[in-house]
Amino acid sequence: MTTQTTVEPAIPGFTHERVTVADGVGLHVAVGGTGSPVVLLHGFPQTHLMWRHVAADLAADHTVICPDLRGYGASDKPADPDGTAYAKRAMAADVVALARELGHERFALAGHDRGALVAVRAGLDHPDAVTHLAALDVLPTLDMWDVLHGTTAAVGFHLYLMAQPPGLPEQLIGAAPDAFFGHFLDVWTRDPDALPADVRAAYLKASREAVPSIVADYRASAGVDVDHDRADRENGNRLRMPVTVLQQDWGAALGYDAAALWRAWAPDLRHETVGCGHFMAEEAPDEVAGALRELLTR
Numbered sequence: 001m002t003t004q005t006t007v008e009p010a011i012p013g014f015t016h017e018r019v020t021v022a023d024g025v026g027l028h029v030a031v032g033g034t035g036s037p038v039v040l041l042h043g044f045p046q047t048h049l050m051w052r053h054v055a056a057d058l059a060a061d062h063t064v065i066c067p068d069l070r071g072y073g074a075s076d077k078p079a080d081p082d083g084t085a086y087a088k089r090a091m092a093a094d095v096v097a098l099a100r101e102l103g104h105e106r107f108a109l110a111g112h113d114r115g116a117l118v119a120v121r122a123g124l125d126h127p128d129a130v131t132h133l134a135a136l137d138v139l140p141t142l143d144m145w146d147v148l149h150g151t152t153a154a155v156g157f158h159l160y161l162m163a164q165p166p167g168l169p170e171q172l173i174g175a176a177p178d179a180f181f182g183h184f185l186d187v188w189t190r191d192p193d194a195l196p197a198d199v200r201a202a203y204l205k206a207s208r209e210a211v212p213s214i215v216a217d218y219r220a221s222a223g224v225d226v227d228h229d230r231a232d233r234e235n236g237n238r239l240r241m242p243v244t245v246l247q248q249d250w251g252a253a254l255g256y257d258a259a260a261l262w263r264a265w266a267p268d269l270r271h272e273t274v275g276c277g278h279f280m281a282e283e284a285p286d287e288v289a290g291a292l293r294e295l296l297t298r
Contacts, residue, residue, distance in 0.1 A: 009198050011052045011066065013059065018074075019067075021097040022090070028074035029067040029098060033059025037104040038292070039095060040066045043113025043136075044214065045181040045207040046279075047073035049199060050112065053285030058292065065102060069115060070094050071213030073206045080216040087224045088141075091217075092122035096129050110134035110292055112281055114217060117141060117225070120265070123239045124232055132295050133266075134244045136288070137278050141221055142229045143261040152254050158184070162218035169215045177208035188278035195282060239266040242298040244291055246280060249273045270295070 010016065014032035021027050030048050038058055040051040048066035055064045068075040070091055078085050095118060099107045109130050111119030116135035123133045139147065148156050162169050173180045181204055185195060195203075207214060232238075243266035247258055259271035272291065276283040 009049065009202055011049065011055050013056065014064075014066070019098050019101045021070075021094040021101065025070055025076045025078055025094060027067045027070065027076070027094060027098055029065060029102075030055070031063070031065050031102065032056075033062050033064045035062040036296075037063045037065060037099065037102075037107040038296070039099060039107050039109045040064065041069060041095065041109070041111035041115025041118050042066070042072070043111070043115050043138075043279075044217075045184055046113075046203050047206050049202060050279065050281055052199075052282075054281050054289045054292070057285065057289040062296075063104070065099065065104075065107070067095070067098055068206075069118060069217075071217050072210055077210055077213040080213070083216075083220065084224055086213065086217040086220045087228065088117050088121035088220065089125060089224075089228055091118045092125055095119075095122050096126050099129070105129065106131050108132040108134075108292075108296055110136070111138075112136040113138050113278070117221065120239070121225075121228070123241060123243075124237055127240045130241055132242050132244075132298065133239060134246070134292055134295055135262075136246050136280055137248055137274075139258065139261060140229065140265055141225045142233065143256075145222075145226070147254050147256040147261075155254075159218065159222070162215045163222035164219075166215075166219075169219075170212050173215065174211045177211055178204050181207040185279075189283060190277035191283045194277075194279060199282075238264075239268075242268045242295060243270070244295040245269065245271045246274045246288065246291055247271070248276075248278065248280075268298070270298075 014030040018026050042050045047068050051066045058064050071077050109119045116138040123130045245262050263269050281288045
C-alpha cells in the first residue's frame, strides 16, 4: 500500500510517499525522476535528506528512490523483543519490498554508513534484485569489528555503547540526544557548511525521536548481523554485481587495507578514496554522483 505524505525540509522536485513493506512496517520514501531505478540508503545520524544533492543529479535520467530506513526518520520503528527487528537482513528485505511496491523488480543500490550495511546485505541476500551496488565510508560488519582494537577503537566508542544490552544505552543517549547525535554531525564533517542549519535540525529531531530503534540497529550489528555475515563468509557467498566503494583514508591510521577487505566480499570492485569528511554525499556530491554514474555503466 502506498500513500502520499509531506515532509520538511524536502528534496526539491521529489514526491513523498509512505509504503508498506512488511507486517506493521511502513517506510517513508522520497521519489523523483524517470528512468532505470536507483535506491539510495542513508546513514547515521541522518535521514533520506542526506542524498538531496546526489538524488537531484541522478533524477535527470533515473528514477531515484530515497527511503528512511526502518527505525529512522519518518519510517516506522517496530519494537525489537528478540533482537532481530533491526537485523540488516530485515532492513534489506524492506528495501527489496519497497522497490517492488514501486514497480521495480531490479534496481541499483547505494548506501552510506548504516545504509551501506543494509545495501551489502541486500546484495548478498537478493542478488537477482540488485544490479549494481555502492557503499560509502563503511567496512563490512565482520571486518569493522576486526580492525577496531587498542586505543584506536576509541573512534568507534558509539559502536560499543550501543552494543550493550537494552536499557543503559537508551537511557544515556536519551538523556542528552542532541549532544550525542550532534557530536557525530560535528566531528565527522570537514565542511560544516555542508550541513545547513535546517538540515542539521531535521537530523537531530529525527534522531531524538528514534533513540530506541537507532540503538537496536547498532545492537544488531554486534549480534545477529555478525552471525549472518560469518555464515556468508564460511559459505563463500559474495557480491556478484559490480561494486563501488568510496571511503575516507582511515586504513593507514587503523592499520588495515580497506580495498583488500572489500575485495574479499566483492570480486568486481572499484575502490576509491575521497578527500572529504564522512558525510561525503553532502560534502562532495558531484564526486559521489559521478562515481555512481560510472558504476551504472559497468
